[in-house]
Amino acid sequence: MTDPLLQLARPVVGLVRLPHSEGLDLPSYESAGAAGMDLRAALPESQPLTLAPGARALVPTGLVFELPDGYEAQVRPRSGLAFKHGITCLNTPGTIDADYRGEVKVLLINHGDAPFEITRGARIAQMVVAPALQVVLELRDEAGETARGAGGFGSTGTG
């Protein structure tokens, strides 16, 4: 169920379509509660991209986003592509800064064992918009005590 307050609080994200994404579906939430909007490859129809095993490529989306201050967008892999074909984002999650006004691109890598063809319009990744605070760093002589202290990297065990 949609919380009416959340509905009201939906931030507006500007979107500019570059000529090479003309005709492609714009990103949209594929289900009522989806966290991400799928991004499509804005490759030329006549020039699909074949990613050989181990190869990586920066795939254009043909889209420029204008995020409100205090937000970021994360470019994340799609689990289906990862599970079925070993296709994922190399820099996951990719970070789109609120002040970035260039084209969003998706850095894909083929971790599978077969070449993978990306065609125009293929949904290659998903974009999640999230709040991102800029903080003020305060240099201190030492950090305050906690029960955990410096324990990490498995310090609480596995079972």
Ligand SMILES: O=c1ccn([C@H]2C[C@H](O)[C@@H](COP(=O)(O)OP(=O)(O)OP(=O)(O)O)O2)c(=O)[nH]1
């Ligand atoms: O998957 C990604 C990651 C980044 N970007 C764009 C938007 C982001 O705002 C900009 C810079 O990204 P990042 O800070 O990750 O890269 P950098 O290597 O630190 O470059 P820069 O020095 O430009 O910040 O590149 C993308 O289009 N796709």
Ligand SMILES: [Mg+2]
């Ligand atoms: Mg950077």
